[in-house]
Amino acid sequence: MREPASSPYPLVDFHCDVLWKLLEHEELSFDDHSDSRIDVTPGRLQASQAILQTFAIYTSPQKASQAAIWKSVDLFYDKVLSNPRMHLIRDAADIDHAMNNGLTGALLSLEGVDGLQGDFTMLRLLYRLGLRAVGLTWNHANWAADGVLEPRQGGLTAKGGQFVEECERLGIILDVSHLTERGFWELADRVKRPFIASHSNAKALCPHARNLTDDQIKALIAIDGRIGITYVPYFVREDGKATIIDVLRHIEHVAGLGGAKQLMLGSDFDGIEQYVQSLRHPADVRKLVNEMLKVFPEQVVTDITSANAIRFLKQQLPAK
Known part of the structure; x- marks a missing residue:
């Protein structure tokens, strides 16, 4: 067991698509000797001093099925959680356990x-198997809501509204990153608990539909939700030629709007095939941290890299 992270800037990342790659390519494994197609590996998480990584279950709309979801959960347990450096995050106590024992939490x-x-x-x-966050849509329409690329730009369906209520009852965090703007506001009117945009940027700087x-x-x-800045290059710059700056x-x-x-x-x-220049995997995020330190106080950088996300999770996850 390694020592707890000593860096003042440990990392939390609220979205990666390793499970999708493992689902699509059965020959891949979640280890440090894996094919170069894998961005997130245990060694890179350790090198970045990651204290928590969120693993998304995703299947393309053409392959979406209950069986694909169950297989993704099985891969999460069999390939990710079997690694001794990873620890399943179900509740606030699991976060403390991971941090105190130098492990990376897996949400x-x-x-x-x-x-x-x-x-x-x-x-x-x-x-019951550990699911703690849900986005209603990917980019298109489904039985619950419209995604940001759906031409009609609708909101939640009646059943989607019931689904939101069930997530609220269970204590599952709702994620609006792929939801239409109409759906965003409908969800905001329905919920009592804060929600998140796990991987979205500012439309004022890059007018992509996902921002x-x-x-x-x-x-x-205003509701003390969370906004996860993402490294998808065409969400960062309209021409896709994005740098860490x-x-x-x-x-x-976002900080200028009061969101530090x-x-x-x-x-x-x-989940991406193009990358921000010099930002291709978790260990590279240290370069972004270094740039943040040039413009923000150290405490603000700590908040952005991990403290804001950890505080939110400890408030929203079950106590035990």
Whole structure:
């Protein structure tokens, strides 16, 4: 067992797609000797002094099924949690255990509920297996809501509204990163608990559909939700030729709106084929930290890299 992270800037990343790659390519494994197609590995997490990594269950809309979700959960347990450096995060006590023992917490999320096929019993079973965050959509429409690329730009369906209520009852964190703006506001009107955008940037700087308007960012700040700045290059710059300084500008923008205590990181590693220059895997995030230190006080950098996310999780996850 390694020592607890000694860096004043340990990292939390609220979104990666390793499980999708493991699902699509059965020959891959979650280890330090894996194919170069894997961005997030245990060694890179350790090198970045990651204290928590969120692993998203994702299947393409064409392959979405209950079986694919179950297989993804099995991969999470069999390939990720079997690694001695990883620790399943179900509740606040698990976060403390990981941090106190130098482990990386592994939080399970669901990116798009297409494969649930409206089955709330399955949602409850997934919760018992560790699911703690859910995004209603990916980019297109499903039985629960419209995604940001759906032409009609609708909101939640009636069953989607019921699903939101069940997530609230269970204590599952809701994620709006792929939801339409109409769906965002409908969800905001329904929920009592704060929600997150796990991997989205500022639309004022890059007008991609997946980014958030200033009004959305301010709404998340007002409810003490969280905004995970992402490294998808075409969410960072319209031409996709993004640098770490461009990522920093999104962080500065949200902080300038009053969101320094609501910012976190949501890389989307393993869900992208293009990269921000010099930002290709978790160990590279140290370069972003170094740039943040040039413009923010040390405490603000600590908040963005981990403290904001950890504080949110300890408030929103079950006590035990």
